[in-house]
Amino acid sequence: MVTMQLDATCGYKAMWRNKDTSDVIFLDLRRECNPTVIGDARYLPFRDQAFDVIYCDPPHLIRSDALSIITHQPESAGAKYLLRYGWFKSRSEWIGFLYRVNIEFRRCLKDNGRLWFKLIDGKDPRVTKLRDIELYLTNFRIVEKQIEKARLPWSSNKTVYLWMVKK
Template sequence: MKILDVCCGSKMFWYDKEEPHTTFMDIRDEVLTYTDRNDVRKVEVNPDIVADFRNIPFANDNFDLVVFDPPHLIHAGANSWLVKKYGKLNKDTWEQDLKKGFDECMRVLKSSGVLLFKWNEDQIKIKDVFAVFEQQPILGDKRSKIRWSVFVNEKACDCIKKACELTKFNALNGGNKMSRKKDRKRKNFTIFLANGKTLHFTNVSKKEDLIDEKGYPYLVLHYFDKRINKQRTAYFEMINGNVIGYAEDKQ
């Protein structure tokens, strides 16, 4: 599990401020003091990496979870303790800045990853922020002033959409004839694993190349196991490096 918090600030909502799976990022690296009700308080912004959320210095498809908690204020004085604590957006460019940040979060997020977005509606309504993102979350808090929302990567949405389209196409055309066509005689297959090992299957009566509900391909082999004298089925995911290929053995 790899997590990126792109606007970690003082890590206020983190139970473990040194969470080992997480890279903490912020545009600031400083210790600030402010007076709150006659009490002098301190804010420590100590990220692992100093960077701007509009230009995240990581490769594409890198993180399983990205946390995006940008500043929510556009109207506040430079010496305001809220600005010192949470930061401030430019009132003239906040839309472009948030859009760049959202797109950057999605870029470094894996296709199977999740973006966790936090927003305070004190000055900008969250519906206006979603309009800037040009994407709606799949779930989130709809009532409180502070909103948590969950986004999935559009790359994953595209895979699901393509899988649904393929399923509809197959249904209209009598099914996936190539993947579901029965072999006329039993065959032998060799599976090449990503770790360099191979698996050999004999007496294979049927092979299916299918796509699951998330749009990921997988291979199904139906074969007769002579050791137990029974028909068996083997499943192999063709993602995450589990399988790198297969071959039909010549007889």
């Protein structure tokens, strides 16, 4: 059975290395990521109930100072990270993103479809929060949650993987 899958925030497709992607549509705002479709996860250019699975691995940092870091420290590890993975400029931009994808993912996901969502959670105010997913993705119910220690040895943050279904 062929499934239709959407990676709504594909970036450079790191999670897809060495995997069959013949049934995956890659969407990203950035042309340099070479997505199948250049577009915004907040305003999906697809018909209703088009996908069996939607993947969302959005930027994990909330940094109002990101442009300053990129401009004044372009060779720093922080600047390279921000340029590669992107960022939200403020907490309200992050919440706005969740509000919009809550609507769009529900619309484009089949009734028996699944939503996979990855985020970073922790005490650091500059990272996304699991509680925000629980508060703002109101069209979905978490059916599976996996939490791992972040890969950065100095970080107390956690990487959270969620499988969700429509309510």
